[in-house]
Amino acid sequence: GDSVTQMEGPVTLSEEAFLTINCTYTATGYPSLFWYVQYPGEGLQLLLKATKADDKGSNKGFEATYRKETTSFHLEKGSVQVSDSAVYFCALRNYGGATNKLIFGTGTLLAVQP
Amino acid sequence: DTGVSQDPRHKITKRGQNVTFRCDPISEHNRLYWYRQTLGQGPEFLTYFQNEAQLEKSRLLSDRFSAERPKGSFSTLEIQRTEQGDSAMYLCASGPGLNSPLHFGNGTRLTVT
Numbered sequence: 001g002d003s004v005t006q007m008e009g010p011v012t013l014s015e016e017a018f019l020t021i022n023c024t025y026t027a028t029g030y031p032s033l034f035w036y037v038q039y040p041g042e043g044l045q046l047l048l049k050a051t052k053a054d055d056k057g058s059n060k061g062f063e064a065t066y067r068k069e070t071t072s073f074h075l076e077k078g079s080v081q082v083s084d085s086a087v088y089f090c091a092l093r094n095y096g097g098a099t100n101k102l103i104f105g106t107g108t109l110l111a112v113q114p
Numbered sequence: 115d116t117g118v119s120q121d122p123r124h125k126i127t128k129r130g131q132n133v134t135f136r137c138d139p140i141s142e143h144n145r146l147y148w149y150r151q152t153l154g155q156g157p158e159f160l161t162y163f164q165n166e167a168q169l170e171k172s173r174l175l176s177d178r179f180s181a182e183r184p185k186g187s188f189s190t191l192e193i194q195r196t197e198q199g200d201s202a203m204y205l206c207a208s209g210p211g212l213n214s215p216l217h218f219g220n221g222t223r224l225t226v227t
Contacts, residue, residue: 004156036218043118044157044205044218089156100212101147101170104156 002027006090006105013080013112021075021108023064023090031092033057033066033073034102038087047075047088085112116140118219120206126225127196134192135222139208146189147216148181149205150174157205163189196226 007022025033035047035057048057053068062077073090090105119138127133139146144165149157160179162170165186175181178196183189193200203223207216 043220044207046215049215091156095213100145101159101162102157102207102216103159106154106156 002031002092002094002103004090004092004103004105006088006108008106009087009109011108011110013110015082015112015114016079017112019075019077019080019084019110021088021090021110023073023075023105025071025073025090025092027071027092027094029094031094033064034091034093035062035064035073035075036089036091036104038089038107040086044089080110080112082112082114085110118206118208118217120204120219120222122222123220124223124225126227129196129198129226131196132192132194133196133224134190135204135224137189137191137206137208137219139188139206140210140217141187143208143210143217144186145209145211145214145216146183147207147209148189148191149207151203151205151221152201160191160204193224196224198226200224201226 003026005024032051034049036044037047048059050057050066056065064073064075087107089107091102121136146163148160151157161181163183178194181191203221205221207218209216
């Protein structure tokens with residue numbers, strides 16, 4: 001079945017460091033890919049998405065490019081801030097079925113130190 | 115748009131008791147999903163409703179779990195004879211259409227002692 005694999009955390013960075021969180025997927029067809037963020041004590045929020053190969057999703061300085069050839073959707077940010085500390089989830093959604101459920105990776109905890 | 119609302123935020127119960135959670139989706143969202151998230155894991159799909167019809171149930175949803183959406187608006191998730199392994203965050207999400215983004219609630223955290 002469809003699945004998402006993302007790098008294990010925690011990832012600890014100093015403020016203004018470059019961030020990469022790796023995400024790869026296995027899916028039939030052409031899924032849409034997402035990054036969700038979960039701040040402490042809050043619900044899941046959509047951070048960015050890409051719906052087809054070579055699309056780049058971006059939001060709040062974060063970017064991810066849908067790479068079909070490597071089945072990857074790595075999250076990047078050029079300069080992280082303390083306020084970016086959160087858990088980041090990579091997810092896919094395959095629109096081939098009736099349910100269109102999101103399938104999530106295990107999450108990566110990011111801790112940014114001042 | 116007041117967002118997806120879940121009640122209660124926290125629930126502590128003793129093993130063997132029954133619990134019920136409620137989810138109020140964003141109005142006019144006809145698609146509603148329940149997920150379960152355990153510590154250190156990503157959310158896992160439990161069940162899906164389109165309006166009042168429950169169209170898919172995960173194998174994770176044992177016969178102790180039941181979900182309803184009687185009028186196609188709010189939904190309830192009941193767990194009977196709770197076990198310690200049921201301790202988790204239970205998330206609800208809704209969406210207005212087949213390809214639209216899902217909006218998540220803040221979840222109900224269940225602790226079974």
